[in-house]
Amino acid sequence: QCLLTYLGYDPGGIDGLDGQKTRQAIRDFQTAENLGVDGVAGEQTAIRLKDAVWQDRFAKDNIVPSSGQPPDLPDWWSKYKWFAPSEFRCPCGKCGGGIEKMHEGIVAEANALREYLGVPIVIVPPDGHSGGSGYRCQSYNDSLAGSVKNSRHVQGKAVDIITRGVPDEKVEARLAQRKAAGKIRYWYRISPGAHHMDIE
Known part of the structure; x- marks a missing residue:
């Protein structure tokens, strides 16, 4: 959950529990990383999570203003x-x-x-x-x-x-x-x- 949070995914908080939001965050990460999508942080997913942190591969920013367009950032x-x-x-x-x-x-x-x-x-x-x-x-x-x-x-x-x-x-x-x-x-x-x- 810590790594998912750091990368910008939403596991629903850091509580050590394998809840629905955590499984969805894992699925989102697996999809982004072209892994098999099962919502389980198995060996391949764990390795890829650590690699993503090491290489700063963050989740795509999903905050879109009410205008429907992403903000222009400096x-x-x-x-x-x-x-x-x-x-x-x-x-x-x-x-x-x-x-x-x-x-x-x-x-x-x-x-x-x-x-x-x-x-x-x-x-x-x-x-x-x-x-x-x-x-x-x-x-x-x-x-x-x-x-x-x-x-x-x-x-x-x-x-x-x-x-x-x-x-x-x-x-x-x-x-x-x-x-x-x-x-x-x-x-x-x-x-x-x-x-x-x-x-x-």
């Missing part, structure tokens, strides 16, 4: 190998995602943190509502308890990240270093394994 997206643009989409499911509104500086910082930690970071989980967040449309932002009207998420200048398997102290030490260097404006721990960071 060329700078291609510089950041650890994230697909779809990972920064608004989780509301109504606004078209807003990934074209993300600021390069925050994507660069998320990428740098991923490089430093050496493990995948989740920005917006596949279910869209489990703690991570990149861009937020104003309507979605307003619907969240505790959000502020002038949120940097609405400006495309903030991310909430999920770092499973990494001590919070390690993440926070790095965020503090980046803040001291003037690379990020503000950060805080949302909950264990989840942090917010934003830029000017």
Whole structure:
């Protein structure tokens, strides 16, 4: 499930269970990789999953705005190998995602943190509502308890990240270093394994 999520497939969360959404995500991956499609992560599928992660063969971005056309994304997206643009989409499911509104500086910082930690970071989980967040449309932002009207998420200048398997102290030490260097404006721990960071 972790590898599927990292590649942009939707196993319905990372819970270790072989549920319907996990099997569908495996089938989607098998189809994309021209494997036999059975929804089972057998030996060939497992090998191909690891290869896909190693070679950054991400799932095709399936976020299409209400206009029916994919957004025109700036060329700078291609510089950041650890994230697909779809990972920064608004989780509301109504606004078209807003990934074209993300600021390069925050994507660069998320990428740098991923490089430093050496493990995948989740920005917006596949279910869209489990703690991570990149861009937020104003309507979605307003619907969240505790959000502020002038949120940097609405400006495309903030991310909430999920770092499973990494001590919070390690993440926070790095965020503090980046803040001291003037690379990020503000950060805080949302909950264990989840942090917010934003830029000017």
